[in-house]
Amino acid sequence: MTAIPLFDLSRQSQNAELTASIKAAVERVLDHQQFILGKETVALEQEMEAACFDNKAHAVGVSSGTDGLLAILIAKNISAGDAVITTPYTFFATASCVHRVGAQIVFCDIDPKTFMMDPEKLRIILASLKREADGALRTAKGNRVKMIIPIHLFGTCCDMDAIMALAQEYGLTVVEDAAQVIGADYPSKEGVKKAGAIAEMSFVSFYPTKNLGAFGDAGLLACLDPKMAEQLRIVRNHGMEERYYHKVVGGNFRLDGIQAAVLRARLPFLSQWNEQRQKNAAIYKEAFTKAGLLDRLALPAEPWAASGLKNHHIYHQYVIRILGDEAVAQREKIIAHFNKNQIGYAIYYPVPLHLQECFAYLEHKPGAYPESERAAQETLALPIFPELKPEEIQAVVAAIAEALKGN
Numbered sequence: 102m103t104a105i106p107l108f109d110l111s112r113q114s115q116n117a118e119l120t121a122s123i124k125a126a127v128e129r130v131l132d133h134q135q136f137i138l139g140k141e142t143v144a145l146e147q148e149m150e151a152a153c154f155d156n157k158a159h160a161v162g163v164s165s166g167t168d169g170l171l172a173i174l175i176a177k178n179i180s181a182g183d184a185v186i187t188t189p190y191t192f193f194a195t196a197s198c199v200h201r202v203g204a205q206i207v208f209c210d211i212d213p214k215t216f217m218m219d220p221e222k223l224r225i226i227l228a229s230l231k232r233e234a235d236g237a238l239r240t241a242k243g244n245r246v247k248m249i250i251p252i253h254l255f256g257t258c259c260d261m262d263a264i265m266a267l268a269q270e271y272g273l274t275v276v277e278d279a280a281q282v283i284g285a286d287y288p289s290k291e292g293v294k295k296a297g298a299i300a301e302m303s304f305v306s307f308y309p310t311k312n313l314g315a316f317g318d319a320g321l322l323a324c325l326d327p328k329m330a331e332q333l334r335i336v337r338n339h340g341m342e343e344r345y346y347h348k349v350v351g352g353n354f355r356l357d358g359i360q361a362a363v364l365r366a367r368l369p370f371l372s373q374w375n376e377q378r379q380k381n382a383a384i385y386k387e388a389f390t391k392a393g394l395l396d397r398l399a400l401p402a403e404p405w406a407a408s409g410l411k412n413h414h415i416y417h418q419y420v421i422r423i424l425g426d427e428a429v430a431q432r433e434k435i436i437a438h439f440n441k442n443q444i445g446y447a448i449y450y451p452v453p454l455h456l457q458e459c460f461a462y463l464e465h466k467p468g469a470y471p472e473s474e475r476a477a478q479e480t481l482a483l484p485i486f487p488e489l490k491p492e493e494i495q496a497v498v499a500a501i502a503e504a505l506k507g508n
């Protein structure tokens with residue numbers, strides 16, 4: 102039996118056009134030697150603005166998605182005495198950056214269907230906070246809430262209209278965590294918007310497994326205000342505009358020329374990769390339906406499917422949920438079957454952030470964010486990468502059917 106990997110970048114080497122383009126891009130950098138920022142980064146920023154943000158947002162290349170968020174928090178002066186609201190069911194980076202600037206992390210639980218920030222729960226949290234005469238919103242610890250960071254998880258957007266309306270009501274900044282969603286569209290009530298260009302600012306990750314990945318760490322910021330883009334450019338480069346004159350304390354959040362060049366070579370392929378992921382998701386749906394498993398598993402939610410937008414979901418991950426009282430045990434059975442059949446899988450995310458050891462100081466007990474905790478125990482990510490073969494998808498579904506048989 103041949104193994105089915107969760108993700109396999111090596112299959113892209115069969116794409117001769119892509120390989121030639123990447124090699125030419127790297128050679129170009131070896132020739133011009135602009136290894137840090139430089140003309141490749143400038144060109145990537147412009148190409149990303151056109152391809153992924155409809156030229157509505159200004160792009161700033163950074164060293165990773167995580168560093169990008171740190172740069173945003175520094176640029177917005179988020180520090181001790183402030184508080185930021187985000188969800189506990191996500192990758193560590195979002196909350197860790199808030200911690201690193203000394204601000205208080207306030208968690209908001211997720212919608213159990215989409216796994217993303219639940220605007221109703223956000224409304225309850227905001228209404229429970231103390232609002233001072235000047236409009237300042239304070240947590241019980243006395244910190245001022247300034248920002249909301251909703252996370253667009255797995256390839257589709259949060260309920261941004263609802264989140265943005267609440268942010269406006271309370272005078273808060275919204276920063277989109279668009280790490281997993283580049284190329285997706287969102288049907289806002291003001292018209293179609295590109296993921297990452299909905300709120301004031303966003304950050305994207307080009308981690309190699311992302312839909313658009315670099316060959317190392319890399320990321321991008323997008324922001325609607327050109328002045329803020331300039332500020333972010335200063336922060337990403339040690340707070341300098343003129344060399345060795347530091348306006349603010351920034352960091353080394355610079356994008357490498359080689360990564361920018363590789364990304365420029367890969368960007369023209371993003372829409373076809375996203376389309377291939379969408380096709381794979383459709384094959385999964387059909388196979389799960391045929392196998393009669395739809396009462397045992399919840400397939401990924403498609404909250405914006407009714408919009409008819411082609412890219413309402415770009416399937417960065419294909420995350421199913423095991424249903425029923427026995428979900429935890431059944432997930433174990435599926436995993437055992439996957440291990441036996443060499444099928445790759447992942448759990449995104451096994452421990453919600455409020456229960457991570459490093460955040461014990463926040464004193465959250467199990468049960469504090471029940472939907473995040475349940476999602477951590479009942480979900481499973483299946484292979485979905487663009488080059489996955491239809492027969493491999495059938496084999497994954499057959500293995501799940503076999504694992505659940507007779508249960």
Ligand SMILES: Cc1ncc(COP(=O)(O)O)c(C=O)c1O
Nearest residue numbers: 165166167192194280306307308
């Ligand atoms: C939801 C989310 N946020 C933030 C990040 C951090 O991005 P990076 O790995 O580029 O630092 C990632 C990527 O791993 C992510 O998936």
